[in-house]
Amino acid sequence: MATTAISTPAYGGEYSGEQSGLWSWLSTVDHKRIGILYLYTALFFFMFGGLEAVIIRAQLGAPNQHLVSAEFYNQLFTMHGTTMIFLAIMPLSAAFFNFLIPLQIGARDVAFPRLNAFSYWVYLFAGIFITVPIFFAVAPNGGWFGYAPLTTKPYSPGLNIDFWVIGLQILGVSSLAAAFNFLTTIINLRAPGMTLMRMPMFTWMAFIVQVLLVLAFPVITIALVFLLFDRSFGTNFYNTVSAGADPLLWQHLFWIFGHPEVYILVLPAFGLVSEVLPTYSKKPLFGYPVMVYSGILIAVLGFGVWAHHMFAVGMGPIADTFFGLTTMLIAIPTGVKIFNWIATMAQGAIRYTTSMLFGISLVALFTIGGISGIMHSSPPADLQQTDTYFIVAHFHYVLFGGSIMGIFAGIYHYFPKIMGRLMDEKLGKIHFWLTFVAMNLTFFPMHFSGMLGMPRRIYTYDAGQGWDLYNAMSSAGAMIFPIAMAIFIYNFFVSRKRGEIAGSNPWGAGTLEWTIPSPPPEYNFARIPTVTSRYPIWEGKEVDHADARFNAQEGKTPADLGIVMPYNTIKPLFVALGLVIMFCGLITTRALIGVGAAIMIFSLYSWLLSPLEPEHH
Amino acid sequence: MTASVTHTSAPASHHYTTLGIDSRKIAIWAFIGSECMLFVSLISTYLIYKGRSIVGPFPHEAWTDPATGHVLKPILNIPVTSASTFVLLMSSLFMVLALAAVQNKEKPKHTRGDRILGNSKLWLWMTAAAGTTFLGFQAFEFTSFVHEGLTIRTNLFGSSFFTLTGFHGAHVTAGVLWLVTLLAIDYRRGLGSRDSLLVDIAALYWHFVDVIWIVIFTLVYLIK
Numbered sequence: 089m090a091t092t093a094i095s096t097p098a099y100g101g102e103y104s105g106e107q108s109g110l111w112s113w114l115s116t117v118d119h120k121r122i123g124i125l126y127l128y129t130a131l132f133f134f135m136f137g138g139l140e141a142v143i144i145r146a147q148l149g150a151p152n153q154h155l156v157s158a159e160f161y162n163q164l165f166t167m168h169g170t171t172m173i174f175l176a177i178m179p180l181s182a183a184f185f186n187f188l189i190p191l192q193i194g195a196r197d198v199a200f201p202r203l204n205a206f207s208y209w210v211y212l213f214a215g216i217f218i219t220v221p222i223f224f225a226v227a228p229n230g231g232w233f234g235y236a237p238l239t240t241k242p243y244s245p246g247l248n249i250d251f252w253v254i255g256l257q258i259l260g261v262s263s264l265a266a267a268f269n270f271l272t273t274i275i276n277l278r279a280p281g282m283t284l285m286r287m288p289m290f291t292w293m294a295f296i297v298q299v300l301l302v303l304a305f306p307v308i309t310i311a312l313v314f315l316l317f318d319r320s321f322g323t324n325f326y327n328t329v330s331a332g333a334d335p336l337l338w339q340h341l342f343w344i345f346g347h348p349e350v351y352i353l354v355l356p357a358f359g360l361v362s363e364v365l366p367t368y369s370k371k372p373l374f375g376y377p378v379m380v381y382s383g384i385l386i387a388v389l390g391f392g393v394w395a396h397h398m399f400a401v402g403m404g405p406i407a408d409t410f411f412g413l414t415t416m417l418i419a420i421p422t423g424v425k426i427f428n429w430i431a432t433m434a435q436g437a438i439r440y441t442t443s444m445l446f447g448i449s450l451v452a453l454f455t456i457g458g459i460s461g462i463m464h465s466s467p468p469a470d471l472q473q474t475d476t477y478f479i480v481a482h483f484h485y486v487l488f489g490g491s492i493m494g495i496f497a498g499i500y501h502y503f504p505k506i507m508g509r510l511m512d513e514k515l516g517k518i519h520f521w522l523t524f525v526a527m528n529l530t531f532f533p534m535h536f537s538g539m540l541g542m543p544r545r546i547y548t549y550d551a552g553q554g555w556d557l558y559n560a561m562s563s564a565g566a567m568i569f570p571i572a573m574a575i576f577i578y579n580f581f582v583s584r585k586r587g588e589i590a591g592s593n594p595w596g597a598g599t600l601e602w603t604i605p606s607p608p609p610e611y612n613f614a615r616i617p618t619v620t621s622r623y624p625i626w627e628g629k630e631v632d633h634a635d636a637r638f639n640a641q642e643g644k645t646p647a648d649l650g651i652v653m654p655y656n657t658i659k660p661l662f663v664a665l666g667l668v669i670m671f672c673g674l675i676t677t678r679a680l681i682g683v684g685a686a687i688m689i690f691s692l693y694s695w696l697l698s699p700l701e702p703e704h705h
Numbered sequence: 706m707t708a709s710v711t712h713t714s715a716p717a718s719h720h721y722t723t724l725g726i727d728s729r730k731i732a733i734w735a736f737i738g739s740e741c742m743l744f745v746s747l748i749s750t751y752l753i754y755k756g757r758s759i760v761g762p763f764p765h766e767a768w769t770d771p772a773t774g775h776v777l778k779p780i781l782n783i784p785v786t787s788a789s790t791f792v793l794l795m796s797s798l799f800m801v802l803a804l805a806a807v808q809n810k811e812k813p814k815h816t817r818g819d820r821i822l823g824n825s826k827l828w829l830w831m832t833a834a835a836g837t838t839f840l841g842f843q844a845f846e847f848t849s850f851v852h853e854g855l856t857i858r859t860n861l862f863g864s865s866f867f868t869l870t871g872f873h874g875a876h877v878t879a880g881v882l883w884l885v886t887l888l889a890i891d892y893r894r895g896l897g898s899r900d901s902l903l904v905d906i907a908a909l910y911w912h913f914v915d916v917i918w919i920v921i922f923t924l925v926y927l928i929k
Contacts, residue, residue, distance in 0.1 A: 199728040264739060272732045278723040302739045310746035313868070323857050323864035325750070331861055332759045341746060616721060693886075 115656040117201035118610055122208050123186030124506065127499075129212055130179035135573060136219065137171030140164050142566055145530070149563035151551035161547035162229035163248070167222055169232030170252065173353065174259050175215045177487065180495045181356035182211075185270050185294050187506060191601035191608060192288045194279025194617045196651070199272040202660050202695060203265055209664035210262035217668060218255030221248065228252030231545065233346065234315070236326035236338035241319045250319060250675045257312050258671050260305050267301035270294060279600075281619035285380070288599045288622070289373055292380050293359030296387045297352050303391070304348035311341035320674065336401060343394035351390045353487060354454075355383060357494025358425060361447045364497045365429050367597040368444035369436025372623055375428040382421035382428075389418040399467045400474045408467040415465035419458065426455055441595070442516030446497035449524055453489025457482055460535065475545075478538025484531040496523070496576075503580075504594045508607045509587030515579040522572035529565030533558035592640050598623030603636035611651045614639050654701040662691035733906040737913045740876075744917050747872055748924060751865040758860035762853060765929045780855055782846065783926055789842030790922050793877075796835030797915045800908045803828035807904045810897045825904075826891050832911065833884040836877050843874045866925065873921060876914045883907050 116122060144164050147155045156164065186204065190197055198204050221227040229248045230239040239249045274295045278287070287295070314325035315338070324331035326338055366373045373379060395403060395411040403411075429451050438444065460482040464470040473479055496519075503511045537558035542549065549555060593602040602625060604612060617624070617635035624632040646653045666688025673680030722728060761768025762780040769776050806825035814820045821827065847867070850856075857867040887907060890896060896904065 199732065268732045268735045268739070271735045272728045275731050276722045276724050276726070276728045280721075282723075302735055303742050306739050306743035307746045310743060310750070314750070317857070317864070317868060321857060323868065324861050325864055325868075330759075331864075332757055333861060334753065334757075337750065337753065341750075 112656065114661055115658045117197075117205050117654050117656060117660075119186045119190050119198045119201065119204055120506075120608060120610075120612075122204050123183045123188075125208050126179050126183035126186055126211070127506075129208075129215065130176050130183060131577075133171055133175035133215055133219070134177075134180065135577075137168050137176050138569055138573065140168040140171065140222075142570060144168060145563040145566035147547060148549075148559050150560065151549055151556055153548055156547070158547045159229065160225060162545070163222055163225065163227035165545060166228045166231050166252070167219070170218065170228065170256075172487070173232060173349070174256065175211075175219070177353050177491050177495070178263065179211055179215075181294075181297070181353070181491075182207075182266060184290070184356060184360065184495075184498055184502070185266070185297075187502065188601060189270055189273055189291055189294055190277065191505075191604070191612060192291045192599055193274065193277060193282050194600050194613060194619060195273065195277035196612050196616075197654070198269050199277055200269050201654050202657060202700065203269050205657075206660035206664055207262045207266040207269065209661045210258060210265070210667060213664055213668040214255055214258035214262060217258065217672070218251055221251045226251070228255075233342055234338075235342075236315055236318070237328050237333070237335060239315060239338075240326050242329070247675060249315075253312050253316050253319070254671045254674055257309065257316070258668055260309050260312075261667065263301050264305050267298040267305070271298040271302065274298070279613075279616050279619055281617075282600075285377065286619055286622050289362035289376070289379055290356075290359035293355040293362070293383055296383050297355050300348045300352050300355075300387055300390065304345045304352070307341055308345035311338060311345070314338075314341075316674070336398070339398050339401065340394070343397045344391070346397065347394040348387070348390045350486070351386055354490045354494075355386070357450065357491045357498070358383070360498035360501070361429065361450050361494045363597070363599065364443050364447040364501050365432045365451075366623075367501070367595050368439045368441055368447070369433045370596070371432055371436045372598070372626070373428070374431035374434075375424075376622065378424060379428055382424045385421040386418060389414060389421070393418055396465060396470070399470045412465055412467050416462060419462050419465070422458055426451060426458070441500070442511070442513055442520050443497045443500035443595075445517065445520045445524075446493050446500065449520070450490055450493040450497060453485055453493060453527065457485025457487075457489050460485065473538065475543055476538035477534040477542045477544060480544055481531050481534035481538055484527075484534070488527055488531065493523075493527075496520075501595065503583070504587075504590030505601060505606045505608070507584050507587070508590055508605075509583055509585075510590050510594060511583040511587060512579050515575055519572050519576045519579065522568055522575065526565045526568035526572060529568070530562050531565070533561040533565075537562070593625065598626035600624055604639045605642045609642075609644065609646075610653060611646050611649065614641060614644055614649050614651075652701050655699070657695070657698070659691050659695035659698070663688050663695060666691055727902050729902060729906055730909075733909050737909065740913065740917075744872070744920075747865075747869045748920065751869050751925065754861040754865045758862045760860050762850075762855045762859070762862075764862060764866070764925070777854060780850055780853055781926055782849075785842065786846065786922065786926050789839050789846075790918065792835050792842070793839045793915055793918055796832050796839070797912055799828050799831040799835060800911045803832055804901070804904050804908045807896045808898050808901045810895075825896050826888065829884055829888050829891065833881050833888065836881040836884065836911075840874060840877055840881070843870065843877075847871075869921065869925070873914070873918060876917070880907075880911050880914055883910065 113121065113125065116125075143156060144161070147153055147161060147164075186198070189195075218228070226246060226248050228234070228251055230244060230252065234249065234252060237243060239252075274287070274291060314323070317323040318326050324333055326335075327333045328335045362373055362379060392414045393411060395407060396415045399408060399411075433448070460478070464473045464479070464482070500511055500516055503509075537555045540554045540558075542553070542555045542559075549559075590606045592605050594606075595602075599622075600617060600619070601608075603617070604614075615635065615638055617639065618631050620629045620632055621627045625636060628636075666684045666686070668684070670681050670684025670688060673682075673684055724731070755764075761770070762777040764781045765779050767776055767778055802822065803825055806823050806828055809823060810825065812823070814823050850863075855863045855866075857863055884907065887896065887904060890900070890903070
């Protein structure tokens with residue numbers, strides 16, 4: 089390659105190789121640092137949402153308790169769902185998208201580094217915006233699905249729902265900006281030879297998720313705009329009383345977004361596990377092309393199953409049959425994935441690391457959640473189960489057993505790449521077993537309390553309905569989670585400082601991200617590799633190994649290698665700040681809208697008119 | 706310098722791309738895909754609520770107020786909107802000419818016609834002016850509807866009509882601002898063929914907004 093021929097460019101004053109301190113984090117455009125920001129922020133919100141769940145379970149631990157009021161209970165379950173979905177699982181996935189996509193496809197950064205920083209700051213500010221109200225007991229209280237007309241002004245007059253509508257609207261901006269960025273990155277920044285069918289499975293699933301985000305988020309944006317207009321300007325979109333609006337409009341719009349959202353939550357975890365299982369089985373992923381096609385099929389079918397959330401509203405036999413059938417169909421590509429993971433492990437030289445344990449538990453627990461999902465794909469069965477704890481059990485098996493277990497598998501697997509040190513395996517395994525036991529003790533009994541008729545979203549219940557024991561079990565399980573998380577957090581921070589030095593490829597994995605030092609240098613790849621196979625380390629040709637040797641060298645600065653790095657900039661943060669101030673104006677004083685818009689537009693022009701990186705000719 | 710050669714031949718270059726095209730072009734297509742779903746949601750809601758308003762005014766039919774006996778005429782003014790639609794469609798032609806002018810900036814111009822066609826400022830101005838004219842028509846339409854008794858609060862038609870066409874108008878406004886920004890760059894340092902991409906992505910957005918209007922005009926105004 090021509091690396092030696094390129095002369096060392098003169099760097100502008102803004103960029104310095106070694107970066108530390110608060111300012112470097114506020115102004116960073118490095119996808120790895122933004123990924124770390126996402127990771128920390130999302131872990132914080134994960135614990136916050138977990139705390140809300142612990143209070144919920146404390147309240148439900150025994151019949152007729154009054155630990156919290158009915159009104160505050162509504163805020164707790166709404167914010168638990170909203171936090172876990174939008175502020176924890178999606179951003180935890182985004183942390184991996186950020187950190188891994190460029191490393192897995194052999195790129196120096198994402199396609200738009202500053203837009204990437206913008207996405208993070210919008211997420212952070214929106215997360216604060218939507219979370220703070222709970223401290224003043226004015227948090228959103230209409231459920232994470234916010235069904236209108238219940239959430240319109242006559243039925244929800246307080247500010248609670250306004251925080252929810254505006255908060256989600258801002259988060260949508262963050263998700264969409266990130267989706268355009270990652271989509272473009274995966275399409276256009278793949279290294280030579282990194283064909284689509286050689287991409288690591290995590291990047292493939294990330295790719296599919298970005299498509300889902302791009303197509304699903306505008307729908308909830310519009311549903312929220314209607315609700316915002318109804319609440320703020322007196323429009324009639326959800327006014328069923330005097331204007332004849334359709335009471336199902338919100339449900340349709342919400343679930344056209346909401347069901348793809350389920351796959352947005354779980355496919356990244358599927359991708360992570362598809363990296364974890366082959367590594368600790370020392371075998372390539374079984375049926376790679378089928379894994380890709382089944383992921384695509386899940387995404388396509390995911391847009392055709394939304395009304396299975398609405399069987400109870402009485403859509404008629406034709407709609408019920410159609411959505412029942414599509415829902416059963418989507419089990420096929422999902423089942424294919426389960427079997428492929430099992431086949432990947434079959435006859436492998438399995439190492440039971442913490443990451444592998446989390447990975448295997450995803451396969452097992454997601455299967456349980458998938459099977460209960462197939463049970464309520466049948467409308468008559470669903471009518472018995474809908475709005476009961478059976479549904480709560482189902483979606484916690486897919487979202488905790490699926491997404492969270494997969495994300496923990498990913499954290500233990502990639503921690504050494506991110507931090508350069510190994511996490512403690514002994515503590516990790518304690519964390520795993522506590523989580524595994526807590527998860528099943530909490531959520532498995534909910535199948536039974538649900539089947540016995542216990543409805544969701546009630547803040548207390550009478551004794552003697554057969555629910556007491558199951559609720560006591562669920563609550564006991566929920567109390568184990570904080571212990572497990574405390575061990576995880578302790579392990580995380582101690583290992584970050586004092587863990588064993590990892591080296592570039594501690595697990596003997598096969599993909600590109602393991603060819604470079606841990607933590608990776610700011611430019612990722614000293615030279616952009618040429619890729620000849622799906623697992624360049626395991627089955628690559630001489631050119632792969634030569635690139636890997638070159639890229640494994642440590643301690644080279646971008647200047648040594650003639651690599652032009654983008655400038656750090658604070659502008660994306662200010663655009664995000666202006667955007668959020670502008671939205672705040674909708675519920676405080678309208679003058680803030682102008683102030684926010686001014687900050688946003690000024691910072692945006694300043695951003696667009698300043699160069700990304702030094703000239704390099 | 707052989708800039709184009711180093712771009713394509715040196716993988717170490719920062720600007721290596723898999724498809725050999727600028728990432729911004731891919732991003733604008735992804736953005737347009739997303740915008741399609743935005744307008745699909747708005748248009749679907751309009752169509753679902755079509756004919757379901759309890760009180761008038763209605764788009765295509767007269768309505769007698771049972772309380773007062775007042776007769777309200779059908780509210781949509783199709784001839785006027787046809788004119789504004791024509792202006793917006795013409796703006797797409799101007800946009801094409803603006804892009805061609807920027808792409809061919811460095812080519813020699815021999816005739817007066819060449820010079821007019823090659824004047825990027827002229828065509829950018831024309832596009833922005835046509836967009837602004839369209840917005841003027843929309844402002845006129847909105848105010849006259851309010852005078853005739855249709856606001857965003859009146860009925861389902863008013864809510865869905867003003868939101869749908871208002872969203873489109875906001876998109877046109879953003880497009881005009883974009884064009885004005887390009888004009889500012891053109892006046893400050895001159896847009897040349899190296900800036901084609903800047904104009905190209907603006908043009909893709911502009912044409913998209915036009916196409917959406919054709920759909921809206923057909924479904925809202927022409928089909929009764």
